[in-house]
């Protein structure tokens with residue numbers, strides 16, 4: 001564990017979780033472990049002030065961040081999050097997980113992440129646009145199609161990516177579609193991108209289920225977070241015959257033991273901004289979500305949700321980490337001891353960045369693929385990456401998380417060693 005003077009991680013904070021994960025993989029890296037400290041030092045962390053004029057004429061200031069964790073294997077790649085709890089430390093951990101994820105799936109990228117400490121629900125659309133544009137201008141000194149390519153994350157979407165692309169293009173005088181991914185289709189976006197992360201969660205879940213002999217038809221699924229990732233994953237599990245028995249989002253927690261009708265639930269969520277109040281399920285207490293009897297538990301909201309206490313209560317056969325960093329290291333150990341398989345975030349939710357990569361490639365070549373082609377390539381890449389990780393886990397008798405880190409860190413540190421230390 002090493003410390004940096006500019007952050008003060010707590011025992012449960014995401015950067016601490018990430019450092020623990022790195023410490024656990026070092027024994028499996030052989031000679032490359034001598035470069036291990038690289039992984040504990042973000043290459044670059046930019047803090048920006050984002051002032052905007054509010055609709056009432058007042059000026060508000062927001063904290064913005066963009067962190068490039070490691071660029072040994074290529075330009076930075078990772079989302080931008082708008083959330084009231086965003087901190088530099090959180091963005092650092094998210095950027096680091098992007099380095100691991102991109103390497104675990106073997107995409108030619110380093111890891112980066114950005115965010116603004118804001119509750120976007122308190123802003124009008126015009127204020128949100130001004131916020132996005134000013135933030136993009138401020139981080140414009142380090143992003144670019146060949147440098148660092150942002151994408152959507154929590155509370156950001158194709159419209160925000162369109163404003164980011166336009167702002168960067170206006171500032172540079174060139175329409176630079178490749179500067180962000182997750183854009184609307186008309187602006188160089190890729191078919192299949194919106195649902196790609198959820199699809200990746202489903203594909204890794206399907207493969208893991210096959211390997212542990214769990215039948216998806218009739219399987220019980222509980223999902224925390226019913227946004228971009230959680231809803232798309234739930235839909236695909238539903239199509240495979242699974243029953244979505246519980247959903248929790250920021251508006252509440254709902255349960256239907258027989259499985260919810262997603263065709264009814266989706267419009268309800270769109271109309272009401274959340275799952276709460278859905279007639280086809282009963283409302284239960286938030287904490288009871290972690291006691292729901294299920295086969296597959298999908299945390300797809302925030303970090304640090306699976307605490308040791310919740311891990312002791314969880315009744316699932318496997319956990320699919322749709323969110324980044326949802327499981328604390330001690331909870332990971334408990335789940336492992338209890339024989340609950342954890343498919344870690346760095347492979348489980350890598351479908352999004354994989355299709356972002358396809359979008360970037362399509363933007364450069366100005367030649368666009370069909371959705372079937374994209375889904376087929378996504379499936380192939382994610383299944384291949386999971387296979388390699390699974391074999392590594394079996395070989396060393398380690399968890400899938402440590403195995404994913406082993407595969408990824410070997411790639412990152414090999415690149416580091418081959419490039420050498422500048423100057």
Ligand code: NAD
Nearest residue numbers: 153154155197225226227228229249250301323324349352
């Ligand atoms: P989103 O904004 O579309 O949805 C977030 C969901 O989480 C919403 O349903 C919201 O109600 C719920 N939520 C928020 N706070 C909550 C709380 N305290 N308790 C329960 N639920 C809560 O975001 P998203 O894009 O679906 O991202 C979700 C997670 O997936 C994040 O951890 C993100 O980093 C990760 N992720 C997203 C992508 C992507 O492509 N969007 C890719 C990889 C990983």
